[in-house]
Amino acid sequence: MVERAGRVEGKVAIVTGAGSTPGPGIGTGKGSAVVLAREGASVLLVDLHPDRAEATRTMIEDEGGKAEVFGADVTSAADCEAMVAAAVEAFGTVDILVNNVGLASLGTVVDATEEAWDRALNINLRSVFLSSKYAVPVMAAKGAGSIVNISSISAVRGDGTIAYSAAKGGVLAMTADMAYSHGRQGIRVNAIAPGHITTPMVASVSGGGAQADFGNRMRNEAGLLGTPGTGWDVGWAAAFLASDEARWITGVTLPVDSGVLSVTPLLMAQYLRAVR
Ligand SMILES: NC(=O)c1ccc[n+]([C@@H]2O[C@H](COP(=O)([O-])OP(=O)(O)OC[C@H]3O[C@@H](n4cnc5c(N)ncnc54)[C@H](O)[C@@H]3O)[C@@H](O)[C@H]2O)c1
Incomplete structure (x- = not known):
């Protein structure tokens, strides 16, 4: 029997x-x-x-995997520097960085407050800047690394979330810029644009009962597949982009969105009318 190694066997993330x-x-x-x-x-x-994060560690360790928890606010430079140092201390290096922290922020350009704007840009964009700032030199020193930035389809489609959309668009711009700047150092930088996936964060703001059920049905039906997406779908894509199987892929955005970005709203509206 052929022994198969995992896609990111022996790497530190x-x-x-x-x-x-x-x-x-x-x-x-x-x-x-x-x-x-x-x-x-x-x-x-x-x-x-x-x-x-402890709950995640328990899940990983129950499956025989290796993980450590580090409490940090990734909008803080000191915390991000300490986070990278903690990975090096615990596991010896950093091969993979998944910049996943993000938080939705509702409101148009007229009704979003300055505070909401600053908060959204801090959590969704500054966090990517600071985490990468300290991880890239470790990767550059060894001539290899992979960064996966979690953006959103809101980066390229209007949905009334001006600050969130601007920040997530900024994440795509940073992805291209970092891929350019660090490609010759062996570092690949890609983004994932999740669509209307159903995560606990979404559930926590979507009310309960019939209202939540309706919201979930709409989220599912907006995609070409008509099925719900989950955090696992993003995780599988992130692991691929992080792995050496993606060794010639850099600077791209991979939508994980049931095809939402590939269809015109007009055709989707016609389709939804037909199935009702
Ligand atoms: N859920 C969706 O439909 C959807 C769609 C598109 C993009 N995304 C993106 O996916 C990512 C994760 O979303 P989720 O729904 O899984 O969220 P989640 O709330 O379940 O997980 C995010 C985690 O980040 C932590 N966190 C928040 N601020 C932090 C900070 N400053 N420093 C360190 N940790 C912090 C939270 O404690 C939480 O545990 C975000 O970037 C989000 O914008 C989600």
């Missing part, structure tokens, strides 16, 4: 936001961390709420 908002289902950071561990990586689980 940092996943930011590796906990999950309490509730049913799984967040994209938790999904990414668990899949990377299943595929052979040692994972530093970074979260503002260490108890949430």
Whole structure:
């Protein structure tokens, strides 16, 4: 029998936001961390709420994987520097960084407050800047690394979330810029644009009962497949982009969205009318 190694066997990964908002289902950071561990990586689980990351560690260790928890606020430069140092201390290096932390922010350009704007850009964009700032030199020193930035389809489709969309668009711009700047150092940088996936964070803001059921049905039906997406779907994509199987892929954005970005709203509206 051929012994198969995991896709990221022996590599060291940092996943930011590796906990999950309490509730049913799984967040994209938790999904990414668990899949990377299943595929052979040692994972530093970074979260503002260490108890949430502890739950991820328990899940990984119960499956025989390796992980450590690091409590940090990734909008803080000092915390990001300490986070990278913690990965090096615990596991010897950093091969993979999944910049997953992010938070939705509702409101148009007229009704979003300055505070909401600053908060959204801090959590969704500054976090990617600071985490990468300290991880890239470690990767550059060894001539290899892979960064996966979690953006959103909101980066390229309007949905009334001006600050969130701007920040997630910024993540795509940073992905291209970092891929250019660090390609010759052996570092690949890619983004994932999740669509209307159903995570505990979404469930926590979508009310309950019939209202939540309706919201979930709409989210599912907006995609070409008509099925729900989860944090696992993002985790599987992140593990692929992080792995050497993606060794010639850099600077791209992979939508994980049931085809939402590939269809015109007009055709989707016609389709939905036909199936009602
Ligand atoms: N859920 C969706 O439909 C969807 C769609 C597109 C993109 N995304 C993106 O996926 C990512 C994760 O979303 P999720 O729904 O899994 O969220 P989640 O709330 O389940 O997980 C995010 C984790 O990040 C942690 N966190 C928040 N701020 C932090 C900070 N400053 N420092 C460290 N940790 C922090 C939280 O404690 C939480 O455990 C985000 O970037 C989000 O924008 C989600």
